[in-house]
Amino acid sequence: MSIYDEWDLVVGCEVHCQLATNTKIFSSAPTAFGAEPNTQVNEVDLGLPGVLPVLNGKGVGFAVAAGLALDCEINQTSIFARKNYFYPDLPKGYQISQHETPICGEGHLDVTLEDGSTKRVGITRIHMEEDAGKSTHAGANSLVDLNRAGVPLIEIVSEPDMSHPDEVVAYLKELRAIVVYLGVCDGNMEEGSFRCDANVSVKRKGATELGTRCELKNINSFKFIKDAINYEMRRQIELIESGQKVIQQTRLFNPDRGVTFAMRDKEESHDYRYFPEPDLPPMVVSDARLAEIKESMPELPAAKRARYQSEFDLSAYDAGVLSDHRPIAEFFEGAVAECPDDPKQVANWVINELLKEASADDIASDEFKVKPAQFGELVKLISTDVISGKIAKKVLPKMLETGDGAEEIVEREGLKQVTDTGAIEQFVDEVIAANPGQVQEYRDGKESLFGFFMGQVMKASRGKANPGMVQQMLRSKLKG
């Protein structure tokens, strides 16, 4: 019996994406990851008296693009607000965020689950805000690094629409793929560019009233998210079943022990006293700017998956592999453009051969030597019988190494498939003459020897003879 027979799980997510800008949200200090502490900070990030924030225009474009991808209502006028609390990694004593009028309102994301069904997850809002600095605690003191202070973030808030950890993971994976596709966020979970907080509660099966929720904070891998939610679900059920109450609190996940634990409150009250940020007038996204961003939206992974299946007749799995990462999808599409008659073969070769040798990052790199058109050319050579698949497997590593074109390599190394009847006949005759014993056995009925003859002929031709033609000729000659 499953736990889900008696209980409903209810999960909503808050995802913080670090925007892939060069500079901070309100200052021109750099945002590169891993710099020496306090080397990427300027007066605005320090909260020095008299400084004024100036919003990063590129960040605004990113936030709008994310909103469009999630079918959100775009608020062309949005307001920044101060969220007030004291903590040493927040030098101003407030975080500039958006409260009542965020840049994006309601939207939704359709997520494909493993069983092929679709789950629609509502998006409540997306708002822009600045990140805080980082404190480390050592002995009697805490040490503060403000490199992260002012790094631009969007927070994507979902409705509590998810009812299984697998749905949460599928939602987060799709969301991450989208922001990476858009170039809005690098999606790096380990470096904290894509962080998830999950609001988790349980209720008796079918109950309408939601249970008290706990917020699981800053979980940095898909596996940990699943583990943390599973643990938290069972913890809350045990509390309720033993007659206790779930207390609303923020909890952290310890991956080594597989448990969640209550976080020590850094602020005794969540009384943030929001008010409109007086230093920033309302932000207006003009019709022209909005149209420009709409125009520049790439085809998103879900659309590509659907198109690859309908247009190229690929399986859902293959379409997924090819569309999950933008560099791979673009490579595949570039190769298909060169070999438009056989997209299925291109797909097979990308998935089975190219991705064995190279990752999405390799393919995206300027140093990657094989261009999509060259790869398409290689597949075209196979599908037009110029070379066999076996030979192609020898050509690809050479392309990867030298950057030379497939045709060029085939020409230079004399790898063209032999389709000349005379030449093939010569190979076949040689093999028959050299193996009189086996020929007799075959003619006496040992048909399994056919593979042996095929092998011998292919070997004699150094793999270049057209296998179909060899097969035909062998059959007729062996008949005697």
Place this chain on the structure above:
Amino acid sequence: MAISKEEVLHIAKLSRLKLSESEVDALAHNLSDILQYVEKLNELDVSGVEPMTHAVPTQMRLREDVVEQRLTRDDLMKNAPASQDGMFKVPKVVSD
């Protein structure tokens, strides 16, 4: 609307202010008076009026995404009462 002493203490705590007993009493009175005065605005009918967030009707100016590095870490630390390993050193902020 009257502000209680407890509310004054709560606001003081959020603002990290230390108040004496007599200050708390005085502030409770003052804040109540201010709120009462402002409550007069409730008499106005503002239905259909957009909430105003800024006094001056102006739009946000945006910045190009170009890095400009003006301060070194040494500059940063000049005002810091204490530092260690290039970081600001502050009293421990989480209790054990």
